[in-house]
Amino acid sequence: xxxxxxxxxxxxxxxxxxxxxxxxxxxxxxxxxxxxxxxxxxxxxxxxxxxxxxxxxxxxxxxxxxxxxxxxxxxxxxxxxxxxxxxxxxxxxxxxxxxxxxxxxxxxxxxxxxxxxxxxxxxxxxxxxxxxxxxxxxxxxxxxxxxxxxxxxxxxxxxxxxxxxxxxxxxxxxxxxxxxxxxxxxxxxxxxxxxxxxxxxxxxxxxxxxxxxxxxxxxxxxxxxxxxxxxxxxxxxxxxxxxxxxxxxxxxxxxxxxxxxxxxxxxxxxxxxxxxxxxxxxxxxxxxxxxxxxxxxxxxxxxxxxxxxxxx
Amino acid sequence: xxxxxxxxxxxxxxxxxxxxxxxxxxxxxxxxxxxxxxxxxxxxxxxxxxxxxxxxxxxxxxxxxxxxxxxxxxxxxxxxxxxxxxxxxxxxxxxxxxxxxxxxxxxxxxxxxxxxxxxxxxxxxxxxxxxxxxxxxxxxxxxxxxxxxxxxxxxxxxxxxxxxxxxxxxxxxxxxxxxxxxxxxxxxxxxxxxxxxxxxxxxxxxxxxxxxxxxxxxxxxxxxxxxxxxxxxxxxxxxxxxxxxxxxxxxxxxxxxxxxxxxxxxxxxxxxxxxxxxxxxxxxxxxxxxxxxxxxxxxxxxxxxxxxxxxxxxxxxxxxxx
Numbered sequence: 326x327x328x329x330x331x332x333x334x335x336x337x338x339x340x341x342x343x344x345x346x347x348x349x350x351x352x353x354x355x356x357x358x359x360x361x362x363x364x365x366x367x368x369x370x371x372x373x374x375x376x377x378x379x380x381x382x383x384x385x386x387x388x389x390x391x392x393x394x395x396x397x398x399x400x401x402x403x404x405x406x407x408x409x410x411x412x413x414x415x416x417x418x419x420x421x422x423x424x425x426x427x428x429x430x431x432x433x434x435x436x437x438x439x440x441x442x443x444x445x446x447x448x449x450x451x452x453x454x455x456x457x458x459x460x461x462x463x464x465x466x467x468x469x470x471x472x473x474x475x476x477x478x479x480x481x482x483x484x485x486x487x488x489x490x491x492x493x494x495x496x497x498x499x500x501x502x503x504x505x506x507x508x509x510x511x512x513x514x515x516x517x518x519x520x521x522x523x524x525x526x527x528x529x530x531x532x533x534x535x536x537x538x539x540x541x542x543x544x545x546x547x548x549x550x551x552x553x554x555x556x557x558x559x560x561x562x563x564x565x566x567x568x569x570x571x572x573x574x575x576x577x578x579x580x581x582x583x584x585x586x587x588x589x590x591x592x593x594x595x596x597x598x599x600x601x602x603x604x605x606x607x608x609x610x611x612x613x614x615x616x617x618x619x620x621x622x623x624x625x626x627x628x629x630x631x632x633x634x635x636x637x
Numbered sequence: 638x639x640x641x642x643x644x645x646x647x648x649x650x651x652x653x654x655x656x657x658x659x660x661x662x663x664x665x666x667x668x669x670x671x672x673x674x675x676x677x678x679x680x681x682x683x684x685x686x687x688x689x690x691x692x693x694x695x696x697x698x699x700x701x702x703x704x705x706x707x708x709x710x711x712x713x714x715x716x717x718x719x720x721x722x723x724x725x726x727x728x729x730x731x732x733x734x735x736x737x738x739x740x741x742x743x744x745x746x747x748x749x750x751x752x753x754x755x756x757x758x759x760x761x762x763x764x765x766x767x768x769x770x771x772x773x774x775x776x777x778x779x780x781x782x783x784x785x786x787x788x789x790x791x792x793x794x795x796x797x798x799x800x801x802x803x804x805x806x807x808x809x810x811x812x813x814x815x816x817x818x819x820x821x822x823x824x825x826x827x828x829x830x831x832x833x834x835x836x837x838x839x840x841x842x843x844x845x846x847x848x849x850x851x852x853x854x855x856x857x858x859x860x861x862x863x864x865x866x867x868x869x870x871x872x873x874x875x876x877x878x879x880x881x882x883x884x885x886x887x888x889x890x891x892x893x894x895x896x897x898x899x900x901x902x903x904x905x906x907x908x909x910x911x912x913x914x915x916x917x918x919x920x921x922x923x924x925x926x927x928x929x930x931x932x933x934x935x936x937x938x939x940x941x942x943x944x945x946x947x948x949x950x951x952x953x954x955x956x957x958x959x
Contacts, residue, residue, distance in 0.1 A: 349755030363786025454870035609783030
């Protein structure tokens with residue numbers, strides 16, 4: 326039987342299942358694959374034509390890497406790449422350390438009921454939108470009514486104009502990220518740890534291992550697979566950033582840009598405020614391609630060291 | 638790929654290991670260590686909800702007291718004025734609430750339908766296209782067109798600007814959850830069940846509707862809860878696609894208020910006194926902004942204790958290869 330015939334027969338026999346998948350197939354094609362095709366905008370002098378998007382996409386002139394040249398000539402380029410990579414790595418490693426520490430603390434505490442309460446409370450921030458989180462931050466940092474400035478004044482210090490000084494923002498953004506994400510991540514690690522074989526620990530105790538030795542010699546090594554997966558995913562997103570965190574929390578204040586402008590906020594502002602299509606498209610393409618390459622490379626490296634720990 | 642190896646975490650909550658607790662058994666930490674751990678985690682747990690409690694407290698406070706003492710956790714001048722104002726000053730809060738509810742309900746239903754119906758054929762062993770359709774979906778998790786092409790597709794190709802669908806369509810299928818659901822099906826529904834239903838003359842649609850859907854309700858509940866929270870919390874789509882006041886969801890409404898206030902602060906020196914006075918008079922008071930924030934968070938805060946189990950379940954799904 327030829328391939329074509331076989332395909333036809335398979336197709337006809339599976340029409341009901343194909344029909345079930347059809348909404349998804351169409352959806353993914355229109356909302357994921359057409360935009361992926363649209364990345365060629367980055368290499369074109371894209372102009373919107375009245376015949377529609379696809380027509381404009383195909384008829385716009387190719388300009389090679391010109392858009393990337395423009396991008397790297399802007400004074401923002403250095404800042405946004407530095408900020409994006411810096412924050413990504415900082416949040417990835419610091420976040421992971423905090424999450425694992427909280428997971429271990431939750432695991433070892435002997436009062437089970439309160440641990441349940443802790444679990445419930447610490448994941449709450451994860452389910453709040455960045456609009457809300459930004460509002461909370463403002464309650465603390467507002468120049469006149471803010472909680473922190475009130476406390477500073479009560480203790481006899483000068484108040485600080487948090488929303489005018491970029492130098493504070495790396496710390497503020499880090500604290501917000503840890504506040505929002507640590508609970509969520511720690512529950513994830515905790516769920517992994519609770520799946521470990523308890524006999525390992527009992528055997529270690531018989532050998533005279535202390536609690537600390539059990540943690541460093543059993544728990545942490547067993548966490549390696551999930552840690553490496555988190556690292557692969559995190560590294561692949563090193564040119565990505567949470568738009569909400571960098572746009573909402575600093576209240577879109579231009580003065581703070583040196584510390585808060587990242588690729589996604591740059592892309593958004595260039596597109597919506599300046600009406601520039603090609604330059605943010607070039608920045609977005611770099612982000613997507615770098616992410617794709619990094620996830621493949623990171624995964625290959627991990628697979629070479631230990632195939633069990635790789636993502637795919 | 639480990640997505641195939643995902644454990645079936647959908648039915649678990651985090652059960653801590655049962656250990657026989659004896660003093661100095663080597664498995665339990667010392668009482669003093671326990672106290673220290675409790676203080677550390679307890680402080681973090683309190684910090685997780687303090688901001689919300691503070692906003693609740695401010696929203697019930699007399700405006701003059703806020704200006705005098707600033708934001709704090711405990712205020713003495715109790716007042717309901719902020720809420721009276723929010724619910725009577727304009728229709729916008731009702732309209733936005735309505736938009737948010739519609740988007741959340743429609744979006745969640747659509748996402749559950751699309752995600753589960755795409756995942757189901759991928760689980761069927763006999764389906765010859767399952768490899769291709771898995772990859773078709775998986776690739777979009779690794780590589781995306783990014784904001785600019787997506788924005789152009791939404792506005793220039795689909796013409797969804799200033800429609801309610803612009804708020805819904807972006808999240809109508811969750812690629813990651815497709816794999817989670819597929820794994821759920823393959824770990825909870827034996828193929829033999831499907832086969833015997835086939836022999837009894839059930840059609841594929843009937844099998845899906847009568848057998849698969851009922852069995853997968855717990856998984857759909859978790860997915861549905863997370864999707865609903867996601868839609869309720871979404872504002873980015875509104876920022877990109879919505880200009881009409883009648884389509885502004887709650888999150889975006891709060892965002893616009895804060896943006897106007899920040900605009901006023903940033904441009905105070907360039908506006909003349911008349912303009913300033915006009916803008917000040919039209920901007921909501923401190924307590925009102927806090928009251929709006931409470932209203933925006935309330936549905937999540939209220940559902941939280943009831944669905945806590947599902948919230949935790951959804952998180953542990955991320956715990957791959959446990």
